[in-house]
Amino acid sequence: MSVIEIQNLTRDYGDGRGVFDLSFSVENGEVFGFLGPNGAGKTTTIRHLMGFLQPKSGTCSIGGLDCWRHSAAIQKKLGYIPGEINFFDDMTGTDFLEFVEKYRDIKFHNRKKELLDRFEFDPRGKLKKMSKGMKQKAGIVVAFMHDPDVLILDEPTSGLDPLMQNRFIELVIEEKTRGKTILMSSHMFEEVERTCHRVGIIRDGKLAAVDSVDALKAAQVKKYVITFENSQAAKNFANKENLQTEVLTNHRVVVTVRNNIQELIAVMNRYPVANLSAPTQSLEEIFMQYYGGAQ
Numbered sequence: 001m002s003v004i005e006i007q008n009l010t011r012d013y014g015d016g017r018g019v020f021d022l023s024f025s026v027e028n029g030e031v032f033g034f035l036g037p038n039g040a041g042k043t044t045t046i047r048h049l050m051g052f053l054q055p056k057s058g059t060c061s062i063g064g065l066d067c068w069r070h071s072a073a074i075q076k077k078l079g080y081i082p083g084e085i086n087f088f089d090d091m092t093g094t095d096f097l098e099f100v101e102k103y104r105d106i107k108f109h110n111r112k113k114e115l116l117d118r119f120e121f122d123p124r125g126k127l128k129k130m131s132k133g134m135k136q137k138a139g140i141v142v143a144f145m146h147d148p149d150v151l152i153l154d155e156p157t158s159g160l161d162p163l164m165q166n167r168f169i170e171l172v173i174e175e176k177t178r179g180k181t182i183l184m185s186s187h188m189f190e191e192v193e194r195t196c197h198r199v200g201i202i203r204d205g206k207l208a209a210v211d212s213v214d215a216l217k218a219a220q221v222k223k224y225v226i227t228f229e230n231s232q233a234a235k236n237f238a239n240k241e242n243l244q245t246e247v248l249t250n251h252r253v254v255v256t257v258r259n260n261i262q263e264l265i266a267v268m269n270r271y272p273v274a275n276l277s278a279p280t281q282s283l284e285e286i287f288m289q290y291y292g293g294a295q
């Protein structure tokens with residue numbers, strides 16, 4: 001059963017910007033990654049789901065309720081992390097959390113405490129004095145503290161350090177196990193790979209693909225940087241072996257691997273290798289490979 005439904009959503013800002021005839025759905029208990037480069041239309045889509053924008057054409061619904069007509073009811077129940085967090089800056093974090101608790105009619109505070117501990121967030125300072133990362137933590141606590149069944153998260157880890165990013169991923173995995181329905185926009189492939197069942201890729205406001213994470217991973221091309229002990233070895237490796245290579249410096253070669261990792265290991269065994277690294281590919285690089293040329 002679909003919980004989040006977007007059908008033929010269009011909002012044209014001119015010059016090819018906006019979202020165009022977008023349709024996809026997120027099933028009950030599904031974690032759905034919403035990916036795309038800057039300006040692709042992720043936030044615009046999410047703002048329609050939150051009922052902040054009225055569709056020019058098409059419809060959005062959550063739990064069977066139209067997102068525009070029933071925005072107040074939806075916003076009260078849902079967990080939401082906005083892409084850009086702008087709080088009432090004069091409040092302290094503590095005041096703000098209490099304000100939201102009243103709005104949501106939250107009677108028990110265990111979950112809030114657990115989230116504050118988990119993210120090592122001390123809410124006592126003024127929001128306006130908080131760093132981007134701290135505001136992000138406040139946003140996470142607000143989104144999860146009423147234990148919502150549906151969560152919409154717009155780049156939820158932006159501004160968090162790697163330790164906290166990891167804690168966030170663990171939280172999403174727990175919520176996934178508990179059957180929550182989550183739509184999460186992201187630039188981070190690792191975050192999506194570890195948490196999502198399916199992924200929708202948006203490009204220029206249009207849905208380029210919807211696929212399972214496994215299918216996306218299978219199509220991923222990996223690049224390794226090999227540092228050799230001497231330049232002659234690097235040269236021989238790059239010129240003589242039947243692998244897709246590119247020389248970076250005298251000693252370093254990049255090799256592109258599809259399904260032939262065993263072959264690479266066997267070849268490397270014959271060379272004096274000083275170091276091997278696998279630079280993380282940006283999500284954009286991965287889907288440029290995945291959808292190469294298919295504009």
Ligand SMILES: Nc1ncnc2c1ncn2[C@@H]1O[C@H](COP(=O)(O)OP(=O)(O)OP(=O)(O)O)[C@@H](O)[C@H]1O
Pocket residue numbers: 013017018036037038039040041042043044045083
């Ligand atoms: N109110 C607006 N008026 C005009 N253009 C807009 C408006 N809001 C967004 N846009 C444009 O629509 C496009 C999609 O923007 P959107 O914020 O949805 O992208 P995004 O995928 O969330 O990007 P990012 O990852 O950078 O947050 C961009 O080109 C943006 O400049």
